[in-house]
Amino acid sequence: MTTTTTKLMFADVKVGDALPELAYPVSATTIVLGALAARDWRPMHHDYDFAVNRNGTKDIFMNTPNQAAWFERFLTDWSGPTGRLGRMKFRMKGSVFPGDTMVLSATVEQVETDDAGCGWATVLVRLTVDGELMTDCTARIALPTTDDDNPWTRRGDQWKP
Amino acid sequence: MTDRDLPSEVEKLIDRVQYEEAGEFPVERGYVYTSCSSVENGNPLFWDDDVAQQITNGPIAPPTMISVWFRPHQWSPGRTEPAVPLQSHFDLKRIFELPEAVMTDNTIVFHEPVRPGDCLRTRQILRSVSEPKTTKLGTGRFWVIEVEYLNQNDELVGVESYTGFGYRRGES
Numbered sequence: 493m494t495t496t497t498t499k500l501m502f503a504d505v506k507v508g509d510a511l512p513e514l515a516y517p518v519s520a521t522t523i524v525l526g527a528l529a530a531r532d533w534r535p536m537h538h539d540y541d542f543a544v545n546r547n548g549t550k551d552i553f554m555n556t557p558n559q560a561a562w563f564e565r566f567l568t569d570w571s572g573p574t575g576r577l578g579r580m581k582f583r584m585k586g587s588v589f590p591g592d593t594m595v596l597s598a599t600v601e602q603v604e605t606d607d608a609g610c611g612w613a614t615v616l617v618r619l620t621v622d623g624e625l626m627t628d629c630t631a632r633i634a635l636p637t638t639d640d641d642n643p644w645t646r647r648g649d650q651w652k653p
Numbered sequence: 654m655t656d657r658d659l660p661s662e663v664e665k666l667i668d669r670v671q672y673e674e675a676g677e678f679p680v681e682r683g684y685v686y687t688s689c690s691s692v693e694n695g696n697p698l699f700w701d702d703d704v705a706q707q708i709t710n711g712p713i714a715p716p717t718m719i720s721v722w723f724r725p726h727q728w729s730p731g732r733t734e735p736a737v738p739l740q741s742h743f744d745l746k747r748i749f750e751l752p753e754a755v756m757t758d759n760t761i762v763f764h765e766p767v768r769p770g771d772c773l774r775t776r777q778i779l780r781s782v783s784e785p786k787t788t789k790l791g792t793g794r795f796w797v798i799e800v801e802y803l804n805q806n807d808e809l810v811g812v813e814s815y816t817g818f819g820y821r822r823g824e825s
Contacts, residue, residue, distance in 0.1 A: 526691045526692065529691040530720075532724060556756075560761070561691065561692045561717050561718070564692075565694035565696070569696075573696050579762045584759075642708060644709045647765070
């Protein structure tokens with residue numbers, strides 16, 4: 493088990509910052525484990541014959557909820573556990589198959605403090621395979637503004653994701 | 654985005670709460686560990702109770718797992734047909750007689766953290782339906798469906814918004 497101990501502060505983030513890239517070799521186990529962890533039983537995520545002969549794809553492929561889980565892991569590897577996701581928007585453009593090396597990269601597009609005093613970074617994440625964009629994701633993540641600030645304690649009108 | 658010429662059957666559905674239903678089991682840590690394992694997520698919030706106590710006042714589930722708690726079992730007693738998630742989407746395909754559909758956008762907004770033991774419920778709300786459109790896939794309509802997730806205290810824990818495109822091939 494690898495634990496994340498980073499505590500990224502809002503003041504340490506600026507527009508144009510690049511997040512540390514993550515490259516991961518995808519196997520059939522990656523796809524099947526991810527689908528079952530998401531309780532997605534649809535056969536195109538575990539049955540090669542169905543994926544190829546019914547769906548017309550080249551192999552089984554990664555499902556959307558598992559991609560969301562990869563994006564969350566990627567973002568909180570950067571922010572540490574005090575980073576709190578507020579919003580994610582996906583656009584799927586292609587599929588991720590066994591044998592692919594998927595690469596997650598991202599840049600900070602915007603930083604702002606809302607009227608409740610919460611510090612936000614908007615990050616554009618790209619999932620690519622061999623340089624081709626498969627999914628992009630715009631995420632809004634809250635970061636501590638001071639040593640005493642913890643975005644996870646915000647509720648009601650103090651939390652505006 | 655809404656077409657004034659929508660069938661009344663569809664117009665009546667816009668902004669109306671539908672398919673309010675409870676999850677089939679309480680939020681539990683086994684699935685949290687399996688999900689974190691599947692993406693090698695070492696965030697100590699999900700593995701170290703001391704860290705979780707300090708930061709989130711106890712264990713939570715990864716926010717992106719929100720839809721996991723509502724995917725039906727593949728089989729359960731008395732069920733003769735597989736359950737269909739996002740029934741509103743399939744209703745629109747049927748009403749407009751559009752055999753194919755794709756999801757083009759998915760937005761998730763996270764509110765109160767989800768915790769082990771929570772009993773969540775969900776409800777679907779059709780927000781809009783477009784006039785007929787032709788894309789490279791075919792001719793059909795776009796629609797936006799929101800899924801709201803609430804916990805046992807009626808607190809909003811998240812909202813998912815799906816943009817779907819139902820279409821018929823070969824009319825482009």
